Amino acid sequence: MARRRQIYEGKAKVLFEGPEPGTVVQYFKDDATAFNNQKKGTITGKGVINNRISEYLMTRLGDIGIPTHFVRRLNMREQLVREVEIVPVEVVIRNIVAGSMAKRFGMEEGTELPRSIVEFCYKSDELNDPLITEEHITAFGWAAPQELDEIVAMSLRINDFLCGLFLGIGLKLVDFKLEFGRLWENEQVRIVLADEISPDSCRLWDVKTNEKLDKDRFRRDLGGVEEAYQEVARRLGILPESGPRDMPGPETMQ
């Protein structure tokens, strides 16, 4: 079988040329890194689960009118997406203090924020994704002011929707990271949600126990990493327990 041309290899995904112009295949690996590649490992089955979770969340977001790059899942580890020019900014939305924010301000993890906070990082492994402001983004031309307004508005809508979705399955969306891209369509450019949304890019805590069900289990050597990813998929109703055709809807918590 002819091998597709590889476009890019990242830490958790490989991008291949898609079957038609303007499309890309995202292949989800089991590789996991943390602290900008200083910690490396494998989370068995992560690629398969993240492919499913990201498909599910992007589809649900598409249903409420958020434009995304997602086209369709192709197989266990691959999904077809529209080719976009990635805006070199990571958008982090926080609802509860955790991770780098807890460290930066000497705050206790788990403190509820008075309102959701949007942060930006410049996407650069060499520079360790430094925290930036909107001023840097527009002054350095990483995004135009109007694009940035759209990115922030979309991020807050995504946050509202995902908070509700996860709460319905007994999970708190503590924080998460989004990436956006420019999609060219008949001479027009628009901003769409890109990359992935998965337990690699979100912090998800059980509402009752505060148990961490995300990549922090890997970052902090908490054990039960594979099980945590599986549990998120199971609660979303996308981890079939009795065969691949058995796909129940999300489990609703009372």
Ligand code: TMP
């Ligand atoms: P942080 O607390 O380490 O800044 O992470 C905030 C959120 O962003 C957390 O849900 C994990 C996610 N994240 C990524 O997806 N990629 C990254 O490179 C980093 C640093 C964080």
